[in-house]
Each structure stands twice: as structure tokens, then as C-alpha cells.
Amino acid sequence: MSPTSYLFTFEAGPEFPTPRPGQFVNVAVADDLTLRRPFSFAGIPAPGRFDLLVEMRGKGTRALAEKPIGSAVGVLGPLGNEFTLPGADSVSLLVGGGIGVAGLRLLAQELRRGYHRIHALVGARTSPGLLHHVLPSPTGDGEVLIEVATDDGSEGFHGTVAGLLERVLNELDAPARVYCCGPPAMIAATADITAKRGVPCEALLEEMMACGVGACRGCVVATRSGYKSVCSDGPVFDTNELVLEELVRA
Amino acid sequence: MSPTSYLFTFEAGPEFPTPRPGQFVNVAVADDLTLRRPFSFAGIPAPGRFDLLVEMRGKGTRALAEKPIGSAVGVLGPLGNEFTLPGADSVSLLVGGGIGVAGLRLLAQELRRGYHRIHALVGARTSPGLLHHVLPSPTGDGEVLIEVATDDGSEGFHGTVAGLLERVLNELDAPARVYCCGPPAMIAATADITAKRGVPCEALLEEMMACGVGACRGCVVATRSGYKSVCSDGPVFDTNELVLEELVRA
Amino acid sequence: MPELTTRIGDLTMRSPVMLASGTVGYGPEYEGVIDFGATGAIVTKTITVEPREGNAPPRLVETPGGLLNAIGLENVGLERFLAEKLPEAAPLPVPIVASVAGTGAGQFAQLAAAVGERDEVAAIELNISCPNVERPRNPVWSDPVAVGEIVSAAREATGKTLSLKLSPNTSDILSVAEAAERAGADALTVANTLPGMRIDIERRRPALGNVTGGLSGRALMPVNLALVWKVAEHVSIPVIGSGGIGDTGDALEFLAAGAVAVQVGTALFATPEAPSEIADGLRNYMEENGFASIDELVGMAREERRTCAETA
Amino acid sequence: MPELTTRIGDLTMRSPVMLASGTVGYGPEYEGVIDFGATGAIVTKTITVEPREGNAPPRLVETPGGLLNAIGLENVGLERFLAEKLPEAAPLPVPIVASVAGTGAGQFAQLAAAVGERDEVAAIELNISCPNVERPRNPVWSDPVAVGEIVSAAREATGKTLSLKLSPNTSDILSVAEAAERAGADALTVANTLPGMRIDIERRRPALGNVTGGLSGRALMPVNLALVWKVAEHVSIPVIGSGGIGDTGDALEFLAAGAVAVQVGTALFATPEAPSEIADGLRNYMEENGFASIDELVGMAREERRTCAETA
Numbered sequence A, B: 001m002s003p004t005s006y007l008f009t010f011e012a013g014p015e016f017p018t019p020r021p022g023q024f025v026n027v028a029v030a031d032d033l034t035l036r037r038p039f040s041f042a043g044i045p046a047p048g049r050f051d052l053l054v055e056m057r058g059k060g061t062r063a064l065a066e067k068p069i070g071s072a073v074g075v076l077g078p079l080g081n082e083f084t085l086p087g088a089d090s091v092s093l094l095v096g097g098g099i100g101v102a103g104l105r106l107l108a109q110e111l112r113r114g115y116h117r118i119h120a121l122v123g124a125r126t127s128p129g130l131l132h133h134v135l136p137s138p139t140g141d142g143e144v145l146i147e148v149a150t151d152d153g154s155e156g157f158h159g160t161v162a163g164l165l166e167r168v169l170n171e172l173d174a175p176a177r178v179y180c181c182g183p184p185a186m187i188a189a190t191a192d193i194t195a196k197r198g199v200p201c202e203a204l205l206e207e208m209m210a211c212g213v214g215a216c217r218g219c220v221v222a223t224r225s226g227y228k229s230v231c232s233d234g235p236v237f238d239t240n241e242l243v244l245e246e247l248v249r250a
Numbered sequence C, D: 001m002p003e004l005t006t007r008i009g010d011l012t013m014r015s016p017v018m019l020a021s022g023t024v025g026y027g028p029e030y031e032g033v034i035d036f037g038a039t040g041a042i043v044t045k046t047i048t049v050e051p052r053e054g055n056a057p058p059r060l061v062e063t064p065g066g067l068l069n070a071i072g073l074e075n076v077g078l079e080r081f082l083a084e085k086l087p088e089a090a091p092l093p094v095p096i097v098a099s100v101a102g103t104g105a106g107q108f109a110q111l112a113a114a115v116g117e118r119d120e121v122a123a124i125e126l127n128i129s130c131p132n133v134e135r136p137r138n139p140v141w142s143d144p145v146a147v148g149e150i151v152s153a154a155r156e157a158t159g160k161t162l163s164l165k166l167s168p169n170t171s172d173i174l175s176v177a178e179a180a181e182r183a184g185a186d187a188l189t190v191a192n193t194l195p196g197m198r199i200d201i202e203r204r205r206p207a208l209g210n211v212t213g214g215l216s217g218r219a220l221m222p223v224n225l226a227l228v229w230k231v232a233e234h235v236s237i238p239v240i241g242s243g244g245i246g247d248t249g250d251a252l253e254f255l256a257a258g259a260v261a262v263q264v265g266t267a268l269f270a271t272p273e274a275p276s277e278i279a280d281g282l283r284n285y286m287e288e289n290g291f292a293s294i295d296e297l298v299g300m301a302r303e304e305r306r307t308c309a310e311t312a
């Protein structure tokens, strides 16, 4: 059961504000669904345009994929906060599990443009689920490095991407900043590993959303200062702020 | 606000029983609708195929029209009873209002093949709504005659198709049998006119349907012998059996 | 090979997928369309002592995700049911549950005795919850005392397995469920339709001849699922789920909430294949997830059960 | 030009389209997205005396045609509402209705007095019908005595226009409506959400952290429409419709059933333009059909009104 993902490009027009890495958009994917569907901006191929990288998960994502090219689709965004960009001297470790890579792609592109050092760690259950190919290509000079991990060892590191991160952090020669996106268990593991080492870490979280603007309080996540809404206080959170047990349990 | 209608051809396969004039089929037009939609068989272009003539009325008919050509669509049928064919010497008067013509088209084709005399009276509010062109073409020898009526006089007889029927019956030189399909008020008027003259008349009725097989009792119409289900006791009823006031009121 | 056999009192079904009252008529109407051989049981249209003409049309209107019906218990009455409909349905390869409704305990007893006597009837469903026949301020379905009397009367009248069909239209379904259990019901069917209406704006009047109707279909599903969850925890007799069940996932949710069987109603209209598809789907799910019997699915989403599973 | 102005007690609105409590926060969250200038009023998230954290996530799950929410009245509490939220909302070009909920009559009075004092508050909605905070056997919302006490207490505490928000989860809504009217409510909001649930089969547990939630959206529409029909006939104070209203047709149905105004809630999530689209749609409908004011639409599908129209 390897998941399928599609890259969509939307023509949003010149008035659409330029999305920042970490932000997302609420898409009206189908008339008969009560809610819009949130997706991370996964690229800005040209001014007024944006990419979404979407994994087929259920009715809404399928409805989106079935739309004829050129369909008009309602979008609300850019929504949410953004990733904190790294200091000039630190390596950015982008840790993506499964479709989580989508939430890191725009960040990777922006960092790449700024000649930041990027080390992307991409995980999946098995080899066909790996999405590292959507990230900027590795460079010969090691400015962009990409490593992969699979749970079943079918490609790259045999184990979780958090396990891979641990190895990488142990070997790293420079200050690091970690950005992660993926399943709750992966985020919790990443948060643990970075917390132990005092490495700053931000996670892009997912929650069921209704309004997308902080009004309905439907998309909350437990933080040390109470429930915060993923749509308006996030989706990017400092992992030290998260109550990890609740994140994994929810 | 002139209605739009489409002719669809379905490939039902050789096991599909040959529909009889008056029968209908329940079509699964869209996944998100609770009910199928009933449509009269409006033609048999080849064995194992059938035509439907569908007026765009709401969500279901639009969903049908939006399906790509070649889509697989669930159908249940043929359902319901059929029109009583005329005696060899009588003229068949086919009285259709609006999309009601759809319910008479297969009958017209069958009568035409049997060299029966057909006189079709087709009504609509205004000229663009007239659907007489879907019926067999008029013949020079008068075996197939077609006349039209519009409420606003924009084409043909100025008035209702029932008014036109009255005129035709007054002038007719042969025994007649009337078949009608259309809005309730038109059916009631036709029933009145034929009853006064002792002309046999059958109507193809429409009701909201759920099961289509007589199980749910959802599609009833008031008759002199109580409520009858349009799907299994009908959709064709002898108009003398109908309680016309209730038909118009419902 | 997982086992789909499901038992409710003396009713043994080859699958937990039943067909809901009022949506399959007396059975034969759907012959050749529904695969009765893959179905657990059919519940007949509700029978009353006297024949009923039902409500004035229109009787149906679609709603978003659902359906309103105001049939008004049109049925042939007890006498013709026994004389004609039951013999016609008997040859179908599926057990028959007779649904009955009376105006009070006396009629329920009369109906239960009469249908209970017949070999063709595998079980009886007492329908106290039709929203289309009476609309008093205090309907029977939310009155535990009246319900207790009805069930007791029916219980005395027959030894056949009795399920009471509850209404979702009450804020205190548990008291009604308790009363039914205490009075001797063998099972509870949870639940019937919710009152609802639509207005035909073009004609400026209610879309249904009866003004209001009963909401069924997927729109209703979460409401009745919550009631199954609540009732199954509260009583020790089996609960049969009803309300918007249309596919394997829906059936699994009802079983996981604590229902031992499910009824498919409105979904038949769009998908007459649903009962056999759901039976197949349950079998696949059980095979893939290592369940041997339906029992093991029942209540699997409940804390009690989950704790057990985690300790085990 | 047809007139959309609608009055409920002292609340004057430029359109009968209000925004439902809990779906617009305190207002400013939706600035720049919703056209407040075309909206009759916003109803704030329900305020309680103390701040509330709300329920454990997940708090939302979609259902066919609907949505379940189990927010659990997360709100900043009365103090911060008065000090921060109300001043922030005040500049919006739309009247503010403050929704409040207490644990009993005393707290309702306290809340009504405190928000009623403020000029920024155009009216007050008393929320007794949230299904996500308490689930006793006999909930307040189906207890006419308790409701009467709450409304009386609030009535004494403030002269501001008061609407009581009823629950659809009762078999006898009329007794509750009567009690509220008798105790001095200026209007009734009909109605809140219905309890419902979904199960996450993959994880074998309820989809919501709180197990059950409130069903809203189009799935609910026919249920609440039937309640508006019933209540509007029964009381002589105005009824505000709520439940699944998403387009002009839905709004027309609620008005035709007897509501004098409608609230749009869940539909905002997919279509934040809905309130202004509905206002435009009503205007067009009125123009095309020769209605001069909203009043003329109210109850137009009711027998009484239809008879009048036919005689006229």
C-alpha cells in the first residue's frame, strides 16, 4: 500500500501574497465536503503561482486529483505562521516523514536560494514512499545533502528517519537547526533527540481544521501553555513547547 | 429560462431485458446523492442499448450530464408497467408536455415500426422548450403527424397542449387512444377531455422514487382504489383510475 | 475463514447485516435485485392491526446526505400479512423478522402473538418510534413507562425473540432502553429516523404531504452511532445498529461501538448490492486483521475492550 | 429595492443573515475574509464566567454532509472577553451578539448583567444547548423548569435583547420554548447541534477526543428546519433559525418556515462568502417575486399564510 502523491500548480494571480515556508492554504476541494482541506505551500514556481504536493488520503484529495487541469478552485491563504530561518553558519536539518516532505519543500527551496547548508533526511515505510526527489538536488560541494531512511530497510538507512537524525547529529561538525514534518510519532522522536542535544527544532503539525483562521478552536494541539490552534498559532511550533505525550495520543 | 435536455445512449449489454414503452430505469447518477434518478426509456437504438432523454433539473441530472462519455453508471431496470398498445384501426394521440415527450418517444418509435397512425401533440411554455424533433419525422401520407402548442403562442397552437388535443379530437375521423406525459395539470386536463369523450387515455406519471420496485411505498399516487405506487403499479395509469384533484395538489 | 454468524436471542443469521424495516417491503419486491443469500435477515415493513393507506404524497424528499420519508406506515394490515405476504416471503433464503406497531400495549400483544405463532417469523421487532404517524407532545418513544408496558405485553404474548426499536428523538434514551430491558426485550434496535422537513420554495409549502418526515441515510449516521455507543454500554441485551449504514466502514463503526448486528435501509435505494458488499467487506477486514468471529469486533472501540486488548 | 432590514427586539440588522456562535470566534479572526458589512450580526463564541481550555483533541471530524465538533466551549472567560475581545471586535462594521453559558441561573444572570452593560453588545444569546460540556441523563435543555429559571434570572439582570438557544436533542422542544417565552426571552434561536459520533476504525477508538460531538452542517438542516416550523407556530416571539444553512435556498426555507432571521455557521468554513451571497440571493429572490421586506417571507410556507395569500 504505497501512497500516491501528486504535485499541483495553482495560478493564484498577482494579488495573492507570497507564501512563506511553513504556511499553508485551505482548498475547497469538493462541493459535497463540509470542510476545506489544508495543504502546505510546497513551492513557488513563479510569482502568483504556488505548488502543492498532495498525498491521496481520502475523498478530498481524490476529488482534487480528479479535477480537470485548469479548474477554478477556491483557496484561502496564505494561512499560519512560518519557520524560523537559520543563522548563517548553521546547517539546516530537514527531517521529513512520508508526505511530511511537502511541508519542507518550500523551506528547502528558499534555503537553497540563500546558499544555506541543507541536510535533508527523508523517511518512509518502504522505498516507493520516499519523496526525496521533490527536494532540491544534492550538490557536489555538500551544500545540499540528502539521505533516506526506510522502516523496512528497502532503501537507505534501515530504521526511522529519527534514528537517522540521531546518527547525523552525532557526526555533525556545525551548529544545527532542525525542521521536521511527518507523523506524530516521528515528530515526538525528533523532538526528544533534539531536546537532549539542545538543538533548536521546529515541527510543522497537522490537525483537522475547519475555519483555518483561529476562530473555531477546532485544530488545537497541547502545548506547555495550553491548547494552541495549529492554524493560527502554528502550524509551526518549537518542539520544546509541545506536550509530546498528548501529541502522540491525539 | 428554457430548459436544456440531453439524449444519452447507454450500453447495457445483451442480458439487459428489452424495455417496453412506458417502462423506466433507475440510474445511480452520483455517489453523494441518496437516491437514484428515474428516467423513461426513450429509445432502443440497438439491441442491448437504450436512450434516455434527460432534462437538466437539478443536482442529479447535472451530475449525469457532467460524466465523461464512456463512464460506467449503475442502472436498475427495466422497471414498471407499460403502455397498452392501440387497436389496429385507431389513431394514437401522443400528448407530451415539456420533457414529457421523453416518456412517449419509445412508444412513438414502436408504433411507427408497426405502421400505426400516430398523431403527436407536443407542448411547451415557449418555442425553445418544444421537443417534437426527437419524435419520428412526420410522413407525407399523414401516418405520422406532429403538431405543436406553446403557452405564449411563440410557435404552433397558442395555448396548452390539452387545448390542442381538444381541437384535434373534435376533428378526428377515427377511433383514438390517448397517451400522455407531462406536468400534473396537463395530465389532469387531458384526462378530463378524454373522459368526456369516452376516449381511452393512459398517463405516464412522475413521483419522487426511492426503491423503484414497490418496496418502500414512497412514490404513491392517489387512485380510485387507494394509493398506488408509480414505480410498480405504474408509471402508466389509466387516467380514469386517477383522483385528479389529488394529482394536481400533490 | 472468519465466521460472520451472528445470534440475537433465537435468531441465527449468517451475517450481521440485516435489512431495515420499511425499505424492503415484505421481501419479494426486491427478489432478483438484493442478494438475500448473503443477508442476515430482513425486517418487514411495520405491520399494524388494521391496514393503513399511509400519508398523502409527496412522501419522499432528498436532503443533503439523507432522505426524508413520510410513508405513514402504509401496510396491508395483520390479516393480509399473515395470509398473503408472509407465505410469499417465506421461500426467500433469509430469516424474516416481523416489524409490528400498535396503538398501545394491547395491540402490541395482539400483533406479537399473531406473528409470533408463525414459523416463518424468526423474530419480532416492536416499532414504537415511527415519527410519521403521531406527533403528540409526549411521544411513546420517550416515555419509559409506556415502553415498559408495551414490551411486557408483547413478552407475555410470545416466546419469539423480541427487539424494541428506539427513537433517536429523545434526550433520555437510556431510561427507555432500561425499561425495555427490564420488561423482557431480547434486543434493542438503535435507532429509527429523526423528524425533519424540507420546504419547496417554488410552491411555498412543505415538500412532504405530511409536512414532516423521518430523516434517514448517511446524514443520520453519526447521531445513531452515538446512541448505540451510549445504549450498548448501559444495557446487557444485544444492540442492533440502524441509521445511515451504507458500506463496510459504517458497519465496522457500529460494531466497534457495541452493536452486534447492523441494519441497512436507505443505502439499498442507491446500492442494492450494499448488504452483500458489506458482508464481503467485513469478512476481508476480519481476515486481514485476525478476527475469527463477529463477537470480537463488537465494542472494539470501547475503552473497556481496548484496555483488555492492550493488556492481552 | 427590497428591504433586508430585520429587527429582533432592540437588535436592528441590515440583513437577516447572522453568523452562528462558535464559528466566527470573537469576530476579528475572520476580518478580511468574511464581508461583515453584508452581515446582519455576529454571535460570539460562547463566553463562560471562567476561561475554559476546551476538550482534548481531536475536536473535529467530518461526517456525510456534516461536521462533528467537540470544542467544549473553549473561551477566554468573561473577564478577558470584556477587557480584550469585545474592544477588538467593536470596530467591525456589524452588530455583536454576545453568547453566554453558565452552570446555572446565577451564572447566567452574572454573565447577562456583565455583557449587557456594554455598549458594544447589541444583544445576548443564552446558550443552554452545548452538547459538549455536560452529558447528564436529564440535560438542562430539555427541562422547562430549569430553562425558565435561567431566562428569568437573565431577564432580571439585563434590559438587552435576549435570545435563548434551544437544543434539537429533545422530544418536547415546545415546553422548553414556552417556558423561555413565559420567562421573558425576546427571541429563540432554533437550534444548536445534535450529539453524534464517529469511530476511527484504523485506531479502534472514537474519532473525537471527547468521544461525542455536536453535529452541524447540511446534514442537520432538515431536523432544525422542522423544529423552527414547530416552534414558530407555538410561540409569539421571533425565532432565529440555525442548522445547516449554506445558501439562499436554505435561508428561504427557514424564513418560509417562520424564522425571522438565520444564522450561518458551518457553511462559513467551506464558503466564507456565504453570508453576503445569501444576502444578495435573498434580495434577488425578493425582487423577482415582488416581496418588499423580509417580513413578507416569514412563514410564507405556512398554511395560515398561504390561505391569506390565496384569499388576497
Ligand SMILES: Cc1cc2nc3c(=O)[nH]c(=O)nc-3n(C[C@H](O)[C@H](O)[C@H](O)COP(=O)(O)OP(=O)(O)OC[C@H]3O[C@@H](n4cnc5c(N)ncnc54)[C@H](O)[C@@H]3O)c2cc1C
Pocket (backbone or CB within 6 Å): A024, A037, A038, A039, A040, A041, A042, A052, A053, A054, A055, A056, A057, A058, A059, A060, A061, A062, A099, A102, A103, A205, A206, A207, A208, A209, A230, A235, D062
Ligand atoms: C497545516 C497542514 C498542512 C498540510 N500539508 C499537507 C501537504 O502539503 N500535503 C498533503 O498531502 N497533506 C497535507 N496535509 C494533510 C491534508 O490536509 C490531509 O491529507 C487531507 O486533508 C486529507 O483529506 P481527504 O479528504 O483526502 O481525507 P479524508 O477522507 O478526510 O480522511 C482520510 C484520512 O486523512 C485524515 N485527515 C483528514 N484531514 C486531515 C488533516 N487536516 N490532517 C491530518 N490528517 C487528516 C483523516 O483522519 C483520515 O484518516 C496538511 C495538513 C495540515 C493541517
Ligand SMILES: Cc1cc2nc3c(=O)[nH]c(=O)nc-3n(C[C@H](O)[C@H](O)[C@H](O)COP(=O)(O)OP(=O)(O)OC[C@H]3O[C@@H](n4cnc5c(N)ncnc54)[C@H](O)[C@@H]3O)c2cc1C
Pocket (backbone or CB within 6 Å): B024, B037, B038, B039, B040, B041, B042, B052, B053, B054, B055, B056, B057, B058, B059, B060, B061, B062, B099, B102, B103, B205, B206, B207, B208, B209, B230, B235, C062
Ligand atoms: C417514471 C419516471 C420517468 C421519468 N422520465 C424522465 C425522463 O425521461 N426524462 C427526464 O428528464 N426526466 C424524467 N423523469 C423525472 C426525473 O426523474 C427528474 O427530473 C430527476 O429525478 C431530477 O433529478 P435532479 O437530481 O436533477 O433534480 P433534484 O435536484 O433532485 O430536484 C430538482 C427538482 O426536480 C424535482 N424532481 C426530483 N426528482 C423528481 C422525480 N422523480 N419526479 C419528478 N420531479 C422530480 C424536484 O422536486 C425538484 O423540484 C422521470 C420521473 C419518473 C418518476
Ligand SMILES: Cc1cc2nc3c(=O)[nH]c(=O)nc-3n(C[C@H](O)[C@H](O)[C@H](O)COP(=O)(O)O)c2cc1C
Pocket (backbone or CB within 6 Å): B210, B216, B218, C020, C021, C022, C023, C045, C046, C067, C069, C071, C073, C099, C127, C130, C165, C191, C192, C193, C215, C216, C217, C218, C220, C242, C243, C244, C245, C263, C264, C265, C266, C267
Ligand atoms: C422509506 C422508509 C420507510 C421506513 N419505514 C419504516 C417502518 O415501517 N418501520 C420502522 O421501524 N422503520 C422504518 N423506517 C426506518 C428504517 O428502518 C431505518 O431504521 C432508518 O431509515 C435508519 O436507517 P437507514 O439510514 O439505514 O435507512 C423506514 C425508513 C425509510 C427510509
Ligand SMILES: Cc1cc2nc3c(=O)[nH]c(=O)nc-3n(C[C@H](O)[C@H](O)[C@H](O)COP(=O)(O)O)c2cc1C
Pocket (backbone or CB within 6 Å): A210, A216, A218, D020, D021, D022, D023, D045, D046, D067, D069, D071, D073, D099, D127, D130, D165, D191, D192, D193, D215, D216, D217, D218, D220, D242, D243, D244, D245, D263, D264, D265, D266, D267
Ligand atoms: C466548531 C463549532 C463551534 C460551535 N460553538 C458553539 C458555541 O460556542 N456556542 C453555541 O451556542 N453554538 C456553537 N456551535 C453551534 C453553532 O452556533 C450552530 O448553532 C450549529 O453549528 C448549527 O448551525 P450550522 O450547521 O450552520 O453550523 C458551534 C458549532 C461549530 C461547528
Ligand code: FES
Pocket (backbone or CB within 6 Å): A208, A209, A210, A211, A212, A213, A214, A215, A216, A217, A218, A219, A220, A229, A230, A231, A232
Ligand atoms: S481551524 Fe478553526 S481554529 Fe484552527
Ligand code: FES
Pocket (backbone or CB within 6 Å): B208, B209, B210, B211, B212, B213, B214, B215, B216, B217, B218, B219, B220, B229, B230, B231, B232
Ligand atoms: S419507489 Fe419505492 S415503492 Fe415506488
